[in-house]
Amino acid sequence: MEEVQASFSYKAHVLVLPFHGQGHMNPMLQFSKRLASKGIKITLAATLSATKNMPPQVGSISLEPIYDDLTHGGLDGADGLKGFIDRFQEIGSRNLRDLITKSQSSKYPIKCLVYDANLPWSLDVALGLGIMGAGFFTQSCATIATYVDMIEENSLESKKPLRSLEELGLVNMPDMGSSTGRYPSLMSFLLGHFDNIDKADWVLFNSFDKLEEEVVKNLMKLYEVRTIGPTLPSMYLDKRIEDDKDYGFNLYQSTGDTCINWLSTKERGSVVYVSFGSAARLSAEQMEEVAWALNESDANFLWVVRTSEENKLPSSFKEQISEKGLMVTWSPQLEVLSHEAVGCFVTHCGWNSTVEGVSLGVPMVAMPQFLDQFSDAKFVEEVWEIGVRPKGDDSTGLVSRKTIAECIKQVIQGERGEKIKRNASKWKQLARVALEEGGTSDRNIEEIVAKIVSN
Ligand code: UDP
Numbered sequence: 001m002e003e004v005q006a007s008f009s010y011k012a013h014v015l016v017l018p019f020h021g022q023g024h025m026n027p028m029l030q031f032s033k034r035l036a037s038k039g040i041k042i043t044l045a046a047t048l049s050a051t052k053n054m055p056p057q058v059g060s061i062s063l064e065p066i067y068d069d070l071t072h073g074g075l076d077g078a079d080g081l082k083g084f085i086d087r088f089q090e091i092g093s094r095n096l097r098d099l100i101t102k103s104q105s106s107k108y109p110i111k112c113l114v115y116d117a118n119l120p121w122s123l124d125v126a127l128g129l130g131i132m133g134a135g136f137f138t139q140s141c142a143t144i145a146t147y148v149d150m151i152e153e154n155s156l157e158s159k160k161p162l163r164s165l166e167e168l169g170l171v172n173m174p175d176m177g178s179s180t181g182r183y184p185s186l187m188s189f190l191l192g193h194f195d196n197i198d199k200a201d202w203v204l205f206n207s208f209d210k211l212e213e214e215v216v217k218n219l220m221k222l223y224e225v226r227t228i229g230p231t232l233p234s235m236y237l238d239k240r241i242e243d244d245k246d247y248g249f250n251l252y253q254s255t256g257d258t259c260i261n262w263l264s265t266k267e268r269g270s271v272v273y274v275s276f277g278s279a280a281r282l283s284a285e286q287m288e289e290v291a292w293a294l295n296e297s298d299a300n301f302l303w304v305v306r307t308s309e310e311n312k313l314p315s316s317f318k319e320q321i322s323e324k325g326l327m328v329t330w331s332p333q334l335e336v337l338s339h340e341a342v343g344c345f346v347t348h349c350g351w352n353s354t355v356e357g358v359s360l361g362v363p364m365v366a367m368p369q370f371l372d373q374f375s376d377a378k379f380v381e382e383v384w385e386i387g388v389r390p391k392g393d394d395s396t397g398l399v400s401r402k403t404i405a406e407c408i409k410q411v412i413q414g415e416r417g418e419k420i421k422r423n424a425s426k427w428k429q430l431a432r433v434a435l436e437e438g439g440t441s442d443r444n445i446e447e448i449v450a451k452i453v454s455n
Helices: 022-037 048-052 080-103 121-128 141-153 160-167 173-181 184-194 209-220 256-263 284-296 307-312 333-337 351-359 373-383 401-412 414-435 440-454
Strands: 012-017 040-047 061-067 110-116 132-137 202-205 225-227 271-275 300-304 325-328 342-347 364-366
Touching: 012 022, 012 080, 012 440, 022 040, 022 061, 022 110, 022 132, 022 351, 022 440, 040 048, 040 080, 048 061, 061 080, 080 110, 080 121, 080 184, 110 121, 121 132, 132 440, 141 184, 141 209, 141 373, 209 225, 209 414, 209 440, 225 440, 256 300, 256 325, 256 333, 271 284, 271 333, 284 300, 284 307, 284 401, 333 342, 333 351, 342 351, 342 401, 351 373, 351 414, 364 373, 364 401, 401 414, 414 440
Parallel strands: 012 040, 012 110, 040 061, 110 132, 132 202, 202 225, 271 300, 271 342, 300 325, 342 364
Antiparallel strands: none
C-alpha cells in the first residue's frame, strides 16, 4: 500500500472488498473511483484471479489480493459455490484482518470497509477491529426488499413495512418466488446477507432514488440505505472524474476494437446488441431461438456468446451470418451501449446491465433467466416503460424466435418503440442528474465521505 503522491494528503483511507465476478467488481471499482475523487485513499482487495487481470494500480486505487480463489478452481471448483464461499470466508477473513491491522500503524489507517453483501462475515471483522462498515448490494433495492419480505414470510423477524411493496405492485412475488424455489441453497446464502446487515453503518445500492423511489423509501425504514449509482465511469455520465477513460477490468478477453469498428459501419439505431452477461447459461433450444430470431430480423446484430456457451449455437450458424451480424465472446459493453448505432439491448437483466442500459438510454428487450433478473425485467417493462419482455411458453418458459423478433421490432420501430425511446431518454437524463453535483447520489456520497472523515 504505497502512497501515490508524497505531497498529497488523503482525507481518509477506505478498504473496498468486492465479491469475485464481473457484476461485482465493476460497480465497486466505479464507486471506489467516486470516493477517490473526493480525496479518499482506496485500497481494493480482490480475489487473485481478479487482481491478476488488473494493473496493480487503477488511477489512485491500489489493489491487494485477498484470497487465492484459483487454488481450488475458483467459483467453478469441484465443491461449487458453497465450497468457494466457505474457503473465501476462512482464508479471506484472516487476510482481511491482517490488511486492516497492518494499516493501523501507517500514515493512513483504514477507517471504513465497504464490503460486498455476499461477504457478510467481513463486516464482523471490520467492526471487531473498530472500523466502520458499509454493505454494498449489487442487486436492485426492489430485489433486496423482496428478500427481506421472504425473511419475514418465514417469520424470522418482523419487518412489516416491506410487505407494502407487493401492494404497490412493484415486486412480483410469484416470479421471484418460483425462481428462488429452484435454488434453495443459493437462496439461503442470499438471505444470510441480512444476518448482521443492521450493524452496518450504511447499506449501499448501485441505483438512484428516482429509479426506485417507493422502494428506497420503504427500505430506509429498516436500514441506513444510500443510493450511490449509477456506477458507470464518469466519462459516460457527468465527466466529473478526470482521466476516467479506463473502463476498469475484465475477467474475460475483450474484443473491443472489433466491436466498435464494426458498429461504426452501421447506421444510427440499426443494431440490436445482445448479451446475457457473465453467468447466465441458456438452454441449447433457447440459444437456437435467439439465433434464428436475430438472423431473420431486419436489424443488424452484435451478439456476445461466451466461449463456454458457443457449443450451443446451431451448427454452422456462425458461417451463415452475413455482414449484418457480428458475434464476439466478450464486448466492451459500455462503449457498445453508448454507440449511436445501437438501438436495442436484448439483455438477461442482470442488475448492472439493467442500470447501464437505463443510464445510457438504450431501449431493451428483457429476457430474464433467473433470480433478481425477473424483477429487473418487470421494472424495465412496467415501471420505467423502457422495453418489452417477450413472453415464454407457459410450461417450459422457452421464448420463441417469432416472439423475440416481434419484440425487437416493437422496440426499434412503430408507436410503442417511439414511446419507449422517449422514456429511455428521460431515464438517461435522470441518471445523470442523480450523480451531478447536488444530485441525490452525489449528496449521499458526500455524506458518507464526511462521516468517515470525521469519525
Ligand atoms: N459485460 C461486459 N461485456 C460483455 C458482457 C457483460 O463488459 O460482453 C459487463 C456488463 O457491462 C456488466 C457486467 O459485465 O457490468 C455483467 O453484470 P450483470 O449484473 O449485468 O450480469 P451478471 O454477469 O452478473 O449476470
